[in-house]
Amino acid sequence: MIHKTALIDPSARIDPAAEIGPYVVIEGPSEVGAGCKIEAHAQLVGHVIVGEGTQIGRGAVIGGEPQDLGFDPATQSSVILGKKNVIREHVTIHRGSKPGTATRLGDGNYLMAGSHLAHDVVLGNRNILANAALLGGHIHVGNNTFIGGGAVFHQFLRIGDFCVIQGNGSFSKDIPHYCAAQRINRITGLNVIGLRRQGFSAEERGAIKDLFQTLFCRGMNLSQAVQQAAARQWPEKAQRLLEFVQAPSRKGVCPVRPGRGDD
Structure with missing residues (x-):
């Protein structure tokens, strides 16, 4: 199930039940679990662990270097993806910024096209990020939260469980559990319907x-x-x-x- 045009580092470990599409590039000691599907032109860079049943869309780049001017490219860090995540086309997820650190996703998340997780982000389970949602470094997101398209988040903040966040919003402060948020750092109430x-x-x-x-x-x-x-x-x-x-x-x-x- 590995396309003949894929370029795969000899140190990578690919489960026989995984599917690797055309022109996929896997650099370094990545691990791809059973039932994973990596579509055309996607790249796994460095140490990336992909949990079973995860799908990675066309042109996605997972494990690239942090966009941190002080980052040492020799740093050994990683990206760890849980089970049954859906990562759509052109998503970017950067690896941890310090030795031994990781950018982490739990299980069952859905990252729509063009969304971005910066270095050291921790994303829980069953979250949805709509198109072009952008999360800065060291952000922690809980579980079952929906983030609208084009919403942007400053580094080091926290987003709770069961939140709903309007598209095109801009946030530099924490959004607690169960809240609805919109515009610039504005909580408008509880996510009652959710x-x-x-x-x-x-x-x-x-x-x-x-x-x-x-x-x-x-x-x-x-x-x-x-x-x-x-x-x-x-x-x-x-x-x-x-x-x-x-x-x-x-x-x-x-x-x-x-x-x-x-x-």
Whole structure:
């Protein structure tokens, strides 16, 4: 299942059940699992581990050097892809920026055409990145989050679970679990429809809404709101939202600005 025009490093390990298309280039000690399909002109550069059942589209480049002016090309780092990811055409994923580090994807993610993961990004499970979504270095994304086309994210921030993020948005602060975000660093509310579709009970959604109101909508600064919220007992899924905002990245958390009016 390896096309005769593919160029594969002798140190690469290709499962016999994988399919390697025309003009694919695999450089270095990459590993390609069972049931993987790598389409024409895609490239695996350096140490790339591709979990079973993953598809890599035409012209995608996985494992390229970080776009970091201080990066030493001799650095030994990698990209690790979990199982059953779909990586569409012309996606780029760069490897880790320090020795022994990796850019990581979990399982079941869908990266649409032209999206980009910079060095040291950690992407959880079952996330969707629409076309041309761009994530800077060291970003952590949770699970079951949808990121709209053309949305861009500054390095080192965090994006939680079950979020929905509008296309063409621009973000330099954390987006907590369960939130809807748009425009420039703007949280507009909870991803209510998404939570319902994902099987959150009415009681769980009610507790999350109550906590969200306490944290963002009652006139306190975030430190005061967190202190007040921490004095209560919350169900497990609401507690995860509280824990997220209790430990923000150095970027801080996006503020809540309801509505669609001008900034």
